Amino acid sequence: MNRPARLVPAALTASAALLSTACGSGGGDGASSDRIAGADTAETPSASPSGSATADGIDRPEIKLxxxxxxxxxxxxxxxxxxxxxxxxNEQTVSTVWQAMAHGDVKRSGMAFYYTDDALAGVYQYAKGAIAKRTSWAGTLRYYDRQVTVFDKKSAALTYCVDESGADLKDRETNKLQGTKTTSDSYVHYNLGLKKNADGVWQTWDLTEDRGSQKCQP
Incomplete structure (x- = not known):
């Protein structure tokens, strides 16, 4: 089975900071948990144009993968x-990063709607790198063992695993797949810090990943 080389999500999930080796975002080495690269940069995208209001009354960005x-x-x-x-x-959060990669458009991805602070800076730099290298992916990512801890009305934490064994890196312009073997690093554990903004959206502000985590192995 093929998989994307070092898909990270995200988001991460998330999945979140993703395809780290291919795109140079500097994810974890599978033995330790590292903060996403680029999190110290001040350059961040503006919020994308809104889509239609959802059942909760929030006007959210449109996401099409x-x-x-x-x-x-x-x-x-x-x-x-x-x-x-x-x-x-969180499902919408990780989808915005994939949308940026799939369409080669950071500004209209919706990332700034769901990410904030260090996490936003990190996924933004990751997406820019992926787009510059024409990198995307095809296949299926499975998000599982999702555990939420609510601290109060405006703060929470979320952990989950991502199975990347069913996906593979793809050249966005040629659609050619890279083809990589499934290993223990195909399974990644994520730990997210969340806060609820004034609009009622649960934004990811902090993100770490543990590639090859024993918590996520099949």
């Missing part, structure tokens, strides 16, 4: 309204 880029999110319903809202926002 290509047909060969599929995301599978497990455990969408916990029975707790606050946790379910966090999980739903």
């Amino acid at each position: 290509p047909s060969d880029m599929k995301l599978v999110f497990e455990g969408r319903r916990t029975g707790d309204a606050a946790k379910d809202a966090i999980l739903a926002d």
Whole structure:
């Protein structure tokens, strides 16, 4: 089975800082948990144009991924309204990074709507690098073992695993797949810091990843 070389998400998930080796974003080495590269930069994108208002009344950016880029999110319903809202926002969060890569457009990706602070700076620099190298991916990413901890009405944490074994790097212009083997590094554990903004959106402000984590191995 092929997989993207060192897909990180994100977001991360997230998945979040993604395809780190191919795009030079400097993710973890599989043995330790590292903050996403570029998190200390002051350059960040502006929020993307809004889409239509959703059921919660929030005017969110429109997200459209290509047909060969599929995301599978497990455990969408916990029975707790606050946790379910966090999980739903996280699905949109990681999708914005993939949208930037798929379409080669950072400014209209929606990342600035769902990421903030260091996490936004990191995914922005990652996406710019991927776009410059014409790098995207095709296949399926599976997000599983998603665990939410709510601290109060405006702060929370989220951990989850990503299975990258069903996806592969792709040249965005030629659509040619790279083809890489599945290893223990195909499974990544993420730890996110979240805060709820004035609009009611759960934004990711901090993000670490542990590639090859024993917590996520099949």
